[in-house]
Every structure is written in C-alpha cells, then in structure tokens.
Amino acid sequence: MPARLIEPTQAASFSRPRTCAKPLVQPVSELQLALLFLVLGALLTIMPKAHAAPMELDTTATLAGARATANLQLIVLEAPGCIYCNLFRRHVVPAYNTSPKSRELPLKFIDLNDKAYDELGLDSPVDMVPTAVLLQNNREVGRIPGYMGPENFFHAINHLMARVH
Numbered sequence: 001m002p003a004r005l006i007e008p009t010q011a012a013s014f015s016r017p018r019t020c021a022k023p024l025v026q027p028v029s030e031l032q033l034a035l036l037f038l039v040l041g042a043l044l045t046i047m048p049k050a051h052a053a054p055m056e057l058d059t060t061a062t063l064a065g066a067r068a069t070a071n072l073q074l075i076v077l078e079a080p081g082c083i084y085c086n087l088f089r090r091h092v093v094p095a096y097n098t099s100p101k102s103r104e105l106p107l108k109f110i111d112l113n114d115k116a117y118d119e120l121g122l123d124s125p126v127d128m129v130p131t132a133v134l135l136q137n138n139r140e141v142g143r144i145p146g147y148m149g150p151e152n153f154f155h156a157i158n159h160l161m162a163r164v165h
Contacts, residue, residue, distance in 0.1 A: 072164065073135040074105050074157075077126050079112045084147035088130045095150040101157070107132075134160045 078085035096102050110116050112126060122133060123140045132144040132153070142160040144153065 071137045072105055072141075073108060073138075075108045075110055075120070075133045075135060077110055077112055077117060077129060077131045077133065079129045082129050085130045088147050092147075092150045092153050096153070099154075132157075134164075136164055 076088070078088070093107060096107060110120070112129065117126075120133070120135070121138065121140075122143075126133075126143075126145075128145040130147060134141040134143070134157075141163055144156045144160070148156070
C-alpha cells in the first residue's frame with residue numbers, strides 16, 4: 001500500500017492549538033551557551049575558594065632530618081605577563097606560606113629573563129611557567145612544571161621531597 005501524503009489542511013489538526021501562550025523561555029543559541037561557559041570558567045578560575053582550607057604539608061614524611069633540608073631551595077621560575085604565574089601567586093603562595101614547610105623551605109621567585117636564571121645550572125631549560133624547581137646543594141632534584149593548584153602542588157612537593165631522603 002503506498003504511503004499517504006498528508007494534505008496541508010490535515011496537518012493543521014496535528015499542530016498545537018493557536019490559543020497557546022508564547023513560551024516563557026526563549027531558545028538559547030550555541031554561541032550564547034559557549035560565551036556563558038567561557039565566562040563561568042574564567043570566573044571559577046580566578047575566584048579564590050573561600051570554603052577550601054589550605055592543605056597542610058605532611059611534615060613528618062618530608063622532614064627526615066634538618067641536615068637534609070638545610071641545603072634545599074625551592075625556586076619558582078616565572079615570566080612577565082604570565083597569567084598562570086599570577087594565579088600561582090594568588091592561590092598557591094598564600095596556602096604554601098601558611099604551612100609549616102614554608103618556614104624551612106621558603107619559595108624564591110626568579111624571572112626567566114633574569115641573569116640569576118642562567119646561573120642556576122638546571123638539568124634542562126624551562127619551557128613552561130610557572131615552574132617550581134627543588135634544588136639540593138645547587139643541583140636539581142626535580143621540578144613541577146606549570147600551574148596546578150594548591151592541593152596538587154603540595155602533593156608534588158611531597159613527592160619531590162621523598163626523592164631527597
């Protein structure tokens with residue numbers, strides 16, 4: 001049996017009644033959604049988390065002896081105009097400075113364009129900023145490339161400190 005075509009007069013009976021009110025919510029375009037998510041993502045990235053307490057470093061695991069930490073340096077390499085360096089200073093540094101570890105191993109900041117960077121004698125060049133480098137007796141123990149947030153930064157520092165002992 002061949003398919004029947006619906007005449008335009010018959011199709012009208014299947015549509016919604018003309019007495020329906022206009023929808024309360026207008027459809028949103030894909031561009032509007034993309035812009036909304038972009039703005040929300042940017043706000044979530046730059047806003048500090050008021051409810052999150054800074055994570056404490058596990059000082060019992062990382063401090064086997066004062067002699068081992070006496071020759072350690074934690075240097076953060078950054079570049080001017082670096083957005084992630086600013087985020088590092090805004091989110092990670094205050095959390096790190098409240099930890100007991102910061103008293104024994106303070107952060108030192110060096111600009112990649114500074115002469116002090118050339119004098120560090122790192123194992124390989126820095127290709128991502130910010131990069132935190134742990135030095136023991138002026139030799140690189142390890143590095144943490146890029147911005148990763150306070151909690152992950154503390155985990156990475158503890159991992160690097162385990163290499164020292």
